[in-house]
Amino acid sequence: MKILVFILIHVLLIIIPNLSISRTVSVCWEAELKPPYIFKDLQGKLKGVAYDIVVQALKSQNLNVKNMVLPWKRCLSNAAAGKVDLVPNASFKEQRLKFAHYSLPLYTTHLMLVYNKEKFKDIPKIQKISELHKFKIGGVLGFNYSKFVGVDIIRANSRKTLIDQLLLNRIDFAILQKEVFNE
Incomplete structure (x- = not known):
């Protein structure tokens, strides 16, 4: 019986975290929108080249997207606190490596x-x-x-x-x- 309870507990410890894994990715866009990369249309919906690329890439992986628009510093502090999964407009800074991973650039500006x-x-x-x-x-x-x-x-x-x-x-x-x- 002890062995069965031990196995059951271990199976639950393996299964439960996987059940709680969210299939939603939270994306934080800076409130200071950057047309043509990210902007709002006349109805207030997010649009833009960067927005389209990010949303399409996440949806192609069967992930739901929760977009939020916040002040830039809040996007970064939320990412550092683990409250946000993705901050697409973040440029490389050494100090951000403490809490972030970087992909290749989504776009470049001058x-x-x-x-x-x-x-x-x-x-x-x-x-x-x-x-x-x-x-x-x-x-x-x-x-x-x-x-x-x-x-x-x-x-x-x-x-x-x-x-x-x-x-x-x-x-x-x-x-x-x-x-x-x-x-």
């Missing part, structure tokens, strides 16, 4: 410096990142600016706030993604 034409009558001539230290540079809070080593970046809560700071001459340049900014 960072550019945007400036106010009223402040600079001529196009500023900047050849190297090291030349940026003499300017006030703005970026979005939580975004990856690891290529801007040695540059003090003033953080804004959103792309809109960043552009507003630029137009109000609070910063000299805004670092933005070309593909997103041009949308």
Whole structure:
């Protein structure tokens, strides 16, 4: 009888966790949407190239998808806490390896410096990142600016706030993604 109970307990310990495995993947998209990669249509539904690729890939594996749109920092903190399974827009950062695995890039963007034409009558001539230290540079809070080593970046809560700071001459340049900014 003891052997039968022992076997039954072990069988249950093997089966029960497998029964509770969720077939739903929670995907966290940043609230600062990035057309054409992720945006909302007129009905408020998520759309975009990245969205389509992620949803199609998960559904092809017979997985349900639970999409959520949250502030970027919350997406990352939820991923670190194990509350979110996938954060598709996360770029590589060494510190994120503590809680995340990376795939090959879903897409790539190009960072550019945007400036106010009223402040600079001529196009500023900047050849190297090291030349940026003499300017006030703005970026979005939580975004990856690891290529801007040695540059003090003033953080804004959103792309809109960043552009507003630029137009109000609070910063000299805004670092933005070309593909997103041009949308």
